[in-house]
Structures are given as C-alpha cells and as structure tokens.
Amino acid sequence: MRISESELIERYFIGRGAARAGDVRIGIGDDAAVVAVPRGCELVLTTDVQVEGVHFLKSAPPRALGHRALAVNLSDIAAMGGEPSWMLLSLVLPDARERWLREFSRALGALATRAGVALVGGNLSRGPLSITIALVGLVPAGKALRRDGARAGDDLYVSGTLGDAAGGLELLRRRGGISTAAARYLRRRFEYPQARVALGQALRGIASACIDVSDGLYVDASRLLSASECSATLELEALPVSAPLRQLCGSRALTLALSGGEDYELCFTAPDRQRAALARLARRLRLPIARIGTVRRGAGGLQLRGLDGKSVTQFSALAFDHFGVTQTGRSRRHRR
C-alpha cells in the first residue's frame, strides 16, 4: 500500500456532507477547521466511538458503518433539540482498503448531506478498526432539551417503535438468516438507525425532558426520571411494537421493546396540555409518537403496569454497559 493519508482523505472525505449556510470558513486541509456560529445559538457537543466486535459485528458492511457512526451521534444532538452542523471523523483502519473506504465514505456523506452536516476535519490512522465521530450542533440559547426537566403529572412518550434494532441484531447473528421482508426490516433498523433530529428540534418548547433510547427504553427512561428526581408508571399495553417484531419474535417482542438497545428513538415527557400539539407533530413528521405512561412525584424509578392493569414486578430489564452489567431488574445476563 503506497497511498498516503492525505491522498486517501482527498479521495474519500473532502467535501462530504453539506454545510447549511456557507459557515465553514476553513475546512479539511489546515491544522484545524474554522466555522462561524450564528448569533443567539449555543453549541451542542457530542462524540461516540464504534469499535469492531464491540459495537458492530466483523461482518458489518462498510455502508452500514458509515451510516451508523454518524446516526448515533445525530441521535444525541436530536435528544438535545439541536441542529447538527459540523463533524470530525477519526477513522482507525487495519489497512487502506479502498473499496471499504469508498462505501463507508459514501454512506457517511449521504447521511451527512441529508442531515445538513459538513465533514470539516479528522484523521486516518492504522490500527484495529474503530470509528469515532465528534459532532457539533446548534441550539437557540437556553432552549436545549435536558434530561432533568420532567415534572409530576407530565405524560411519558416515545417515538417510533421499540425493540426492532435488538431483533435485527439477533437476526444478523444467526448467519444464513431469514430473508423475509420482516427480517430485512428488523436488520435494517439495526444497521441503518434513523436519528429523530426533526422531532428533537420540534420538541423544543413542548417537551419538559428528553433522552434518546440507545440502551433500551427501560434503562433510558429510568435515567431521565432519575435526573428529574421523579418516577413514572409505564403502561405495557401502550408500548409501540412493530408488526415485523411481533411476527418474528412473538412473545419476546415486549421484552425486546423494553430492554433492547440501539433503537435511537426519543423518549420524552410533556405536560398534558401538549397532547394536541404532539398529535399534530406526529402527523406532520409521519412518525408515531406513543403516550406510554405518566410521571409521578418522588423516587422509585419506572413501574410497569401490565395488560390486566396490575403492576408487573417480574420483568428483568438489563442495561448494556461496556464495563460490566448494570442491573436494573432481577437477573443478570450479558446482552452481548
């Protein structure tokens, strides 16, 4: 391999994505990028790393990785109500496989363009495959959504459907696999998550608190409640579960919807006077928004109410944690 880092960057990364307003003063090619911030905006900053064998399977297609590496960061910006704007990419690769780079960078660039994000810098390095993106977004000053704003009496909501990504990951692990439309749908939900950026921005002024569902609804909703020093009752009947998940996972669908990670939907709370506004928003965005529970005063986390109206105590939801297992239910097991 006789191609240099700067040649690879020029070939595959310069010009990827799209700045929204010509606000990139100096892009790739200097020591650092320089960008202009619109007046009245604060910055939203996040980063996420995807490591081979930890966050994705060795068989993962480069297109999915390019999409996913950005999508998980977009989801963090979405959960703050931010407008994603500029990104930096650190790509560690065992070798300079040009076909891999072409497919990866195309998918990354396509999602960046759709999201209005410009790739303004980064680096390529040799080493075990990992992808780190740092993403900078904008939010009107003081208007960011937070985790800690939920109040007693608020409704608890979640966007989209839950558990699909976990179902898709299970299917990807079974090599050979099923090729029905339902299976393709679930695999796609894992490989190509759709960050709810438009929803997040629309929730400014409506939601009282917000978090993205990356580690499973049970865990992430509990985090929101803990930050807000509240508890909540969640109606299992109200959980949005897709037809493909019911079809392929049957009775386990509800468990996956509660504890399966990586759906990258938004879980949020809002006062009940916002119900009509949220119904309109769901129609406008063509995205289901399900009211799944009610926030209550005091600690106690997330209580589940079953189909018969009785409290469910046997449910074991387990957070995925890279350094051990966070117990949130009664049993322990490693999700991967």
Place this chain on the structure above:
Amino acid sequence: MRISESELIERYFIGRGAARAGDVRIGIGDDAAVVAVPRGCELVLTTDVQVEGVHFLKSAPPRALGHRALAVNLSDIAAMGGEPSWMLLSLVLPDARERWLREFSRALGALATRAGVALVGGNLSRGPLSITIALVGLVPAGKALRRDGARAGDDLYVSGTLGDAAGGLELLRRRGGISTAAARYLRRRFEYPQARVALGQALRGIASACIDVSDGLYVDASRLLSASECSATLELEALPVSAPLRQLCGSRALTLALSGGEDYELCFTAPDRQRAALARLARRLRLPIARIGTVRRGAGGLQLRGLDGKSVTQFSALAFDHFGVTQTGRSRRHRR
C-alpha cells in the same frame, strides 16, 4: 469487573479541566454538552486519535498518554491562533484498570486546567487501547492563522528546538535506556509535548501563515509553502537544536531536527517588519523563536542551504504517514 461506564466516568472524568468563563451550560451527564460561545468568535475544531502500537509504545505510562492525547490537539488549535475551550474524550480500553484510569485522567485533567479547557463529554468503551480527543477552540472572527498566507519576502520561523521528540522516542525504544539528564530531557520532550498555545494566539496579526510541526519541519514547512504557493530557502545553520540532542545524537542531530516528528513546535512566516515584535514576543514567552529562512516566489518547495552557503541536495527527509511513506527526499524508509 463490575463497575459501570457511568461510574467510571463519574469517578475519573467529571469536573476535569476548567471552563474559562462559566460557559458550560450542560456538562457530562446528559445526551450531549451545551456551551455558550462569546460574541464575535468563530470556532476552531480539531480531533486526533492515539492508537497503542502506532502512536505510542505499549510501555507508555498512562500519565504521558493523558498529557499527550490532549497536547497534540492543543497544538492544532495553537497553529490556528485559537483559544482551546472544550473537549470530548473517547477512550477505548481493553479493561477498566482503575489505576491506569486514575493516572491517565489526572494528567489529562492537569493539562486541561492549565490550558483552560473543560472536559464536557465523551465515552468509555471496551476494545484495543486508543484515545481520541475532539477539541473546540475560539478565535476572533476572521483572525485564524492559516497555512496559505505566506508571501514572497516573508521570513520563515520556528519556535523552540527541533528533533528532541524523535531523539526521545529513539531512547524510549532502547529498553534499559540511558538515565542522564540529557536523555531524560529528550524522553520528556516526546512523552510530554508542550503545545505552543500562547505563541499561536500572540501570532495573530503578526504571522502570515502557520503550521504545527507534527511530522517534521521539512514536511510541515513544505506543506505550508505548498498551501501558500511559495517556496523557501532554509539555512541549516539557523536550525534550533538543543544541547541534549547534540550530545546524544551527535552528527544525526541536524537530520532529526529536519525530519523528526512530534516536536509540536510552530513553524510560521511573517513579513520582515515584524522582526522586532517577534523578538519581544520570544522574550515575553521565554520561548526561542528562530528565523530559519526566507520565503520566495513560485513553486519548488523547501531548499536547504548548508553551513558553507551551498545548496544541499542529498538530504532525504521522510514524512511519517500512517498509510505508507510520503517521499520528500531521495530514499524511502519506514520511520516506524
């Protein structure tokens, strides 16, 4: 190991560094950080990854890694004349060694505090050891230093001394090693690079172009000249070489000063009317600033003039490149 990612983050990373003006609205613990940007400033954005076995030796002490991972990013911000402000950390670790984390995070935090940088977010993940930092700085609008501003007639400068880090790395590779003061000095220059942040900011309005010396003076000065569509003559006699490097590397000192990477000094150009201002600046910062050459019109890169006043053509300087070798001289070899 039963400690969670969030516990580790709380124990070792929350509150590291220091925000300069209470401008962190939301720090670690939400989906993303939110920070306020002073009016009239543009953002300077950079990221750098350090991979075990590629950018540092397996034997590298965690303190040095914590320092170095931030220092290399500070150097990029310095080269743009920026004020480093907020950072995001992605740390990939084979396991949660608490002693390692303690030493790493202390060193990272100490340098961040000195540099006025707040750690506002990031993540820990399991995997082969690598450290990625994304650093955001501020610069008055339109005042960033660039690579492409050098003009014919400008002087060419470099800060500090050159080749020390390359000499230090050679010593670190020889296990057992020498323990003289000179050897300790060189090893320290590799392990604990000092980014020239104050110099970079002071050069706004003085320098016409600037780059940091990460891949060796010959390569980096050539990049600056290429971006500026100029060439230059460099006086070998004027190259700043430290006494420890001369002492331990003898006749190879000059080669290391030209081609050794990772010194993280600043190489810059300025019109000759700035000579007095630069002399004052060097005294104020207690940092040597050496005038090492003159910028000329047209392409042709960097010509070297030897001690006898004759042009040197046999010199082979080789850029370090993670994906091959960039030939800038006559021979090819892998630096690591």
